[in-house]
Amino acid sequence: MKTLTNYTFEELEIGSSATFERTLEERDLVLFAAVSGDVNPLHLDPEFASTTQFGERIAHGAWSGSLISAALANVMPGPGTVYLGQNLKFQRPVKLGDRLTVQLEVKEKKERRHQVTFITQVVNQDGKTVVSGEAQVMAPTEKMTLEAPVLPAISIG
Amino acid sequence: MKTLTNYTFEELEIGSSATFERTLEERDLVLFAAVSGDVNPLHLDPEFASTTQFGERIAHGAWSGSLISAALANVMPGPGTVYLGQNLKFQRPVKLGDRLTVQLEVKEKKERRHQVTFITQVVNQDGKTVVSGEAQVMAPTEKMTLEAPVLPAISIG
Numbered sequence: 001m002k003t004l005t006n007y008t009f010e011e012l013e014i015g016s017s018a019t020f021e022r023t024l025e026e027r028d029l030v031l032f033a034a035v036s037g038d039v040n041p042l043h044l045d046p047e048f049a050s051t052t053q054f055g056e057r058i059a060h061g062a063w064s065g066s067l068i069s070a071a072l073a074n075v076m077p078g079p080g081t082v083y084l085g086q087n088l089k090f091q092r093p094v095k096l097g098d099r100l101t102v103q104l105e106v107k108e109k110k111e112r113r114h115q116v117t118f119i120t121q122v123v124n125q126d127g128k129t130v131v132s133g134e135a136q137v138m139a140p141t142e143k144m145t146l147e148a149p150v151l152p153a154i155s156i157g
Numbered sequence: 158m159k160t161l162t163n164y165t166f167e168e169l170e171i172g173s174s175a176t177f178e179r180t181l182e183e184r185d186l187v188l189f190a191a192v193s194g195d196v197n198p199l200h201l202d203p204e205f206a207s208t209t210q211f212g213e214r215i216a217h218g219a220w221s222g223s224l225i226s227a228a229l230a231n232v233m234p235g236p237g238t239v240y241l242g243q244n245l246k247f248q249r250p251v252k253l254g255d256r257l258t259v260q261l262e263v264k265e266k267k268e269r270r271h272q273v274t275f276i277t278q279v280v281n282q283d284g285k286t287v288v289s290g291e292a293q294v295m296a297p298t299e300k301m302t303l304e305a306p307v308l309p310a311i312s313i314g
Contacts, residue, residue: 004197020194030190034308035220037179038227040161040236040264041278044306061240062219063192064228069219070195079197081217085246151191152314 002148006078009114009139014112020071020102024059024094028139030156032063059094064131069119071102072137074148077116080140084115087133092124107134114139159305163235164186166271167269168262169263177228177259179214181216181251186312187218216251221288225277227258231305232272241272249281256282264291271296 004132007016038060040047049057065088073081094100100122108117116139122131164173186200198205202252205215205276222245230238237276251257273296279288 022194030308031188031311032223033306034311035192036223036227037177038223038230039305039308040230041303041306042236044308048303055169056192060223060226060230062223062243064218065243066189066193066195066217066223069217070193073195073197073199073217083247085244086219086222087242089242090240100282123275146198146205148196149190149198151187151196152296153203154188154191155312157309 003145004074004148005119005145006080006093006140006143007076007153008143009109009116010013011140012077012116012139014109016076017105018071019104020067020075021099022067023094023099026096027156028063029057029059030155032060032109036060049096054093056095059088061088064090064094064100064122066121067102068131068135069098070154071104072118072135074093076104077139079144079146082138085137086120086135089132092128092133094124094128094130099147100130102140114141135155160302161231161236161305162231162302163297163300164235165300166266166298167272169234169266169273169296171263171266173233174260174262175228175233176239176261177224177232178256179224179270180256181253182312183253184222186214186216188311189217193219193220196241211250213252218245218247218288220235221247221251223277224259224279225288225292228261229275229292233261234294234296236301237299239295241295243292245278248289249285250289251279251281251287257287271298298310
């Protein structure tokens, strides 16, 4: 059983950092298209994608962004976090098999609303930044450890 | 066959606007958790969610954000758009059955890189803003109409 343990507002310090990893698989392209409604063939149709400047299918930019949200909600601060805002700058395309690492670092803490600003960066397996930006969250005040829900099996096609 | 027709940089004017609608279904909670890796029980476990300030399961904030990306990529400017950046401010929770409308409006155009800034807002069925922000895109210069890919069936559980 996987568990999720949070960092409280008190525990977070300027410079506290955490990471979260994920590799882009073909199923992510289909699932993200289905769940967002973004059926741009750039993400789904290898033949169409080969005619574009990218030369092959790439991830939805918002998918790479969603990994930041996962890192904040599951790792740091973790359970009890309320997501207030996010800036995203999409810097490089993400291709099938790319291994992305979300890097979080606490930049600022404000007592009001227990607000914490994180520098949020997503880098690929070559150490190149694919998404940069900052997030604002309301950090939890109570320490907790939760069992991570087990997702049902998802089958495609 | 559904088609996607774009608006070119030339065609877009300050004030040009478009909308994109989507209703939050239970499957979206599971699919978004699977595709992003965000398995926070707030989005998945009704019992846990009932103990939080929200009282019930809510959508991942990044899911509401992903609808903006879908609106930009599929509706305006549509195919050929390159997503450069997005600011998101999460203002209200989104609950099962909520019907969201993404509202896009051109705020600024720059000849350099054919860059267009959109005011991006997501409102619920009561007209309340759930996400606000702005997007920067590189708009397409060639007019095109594409067939929207048909997604394979996805089954859960």
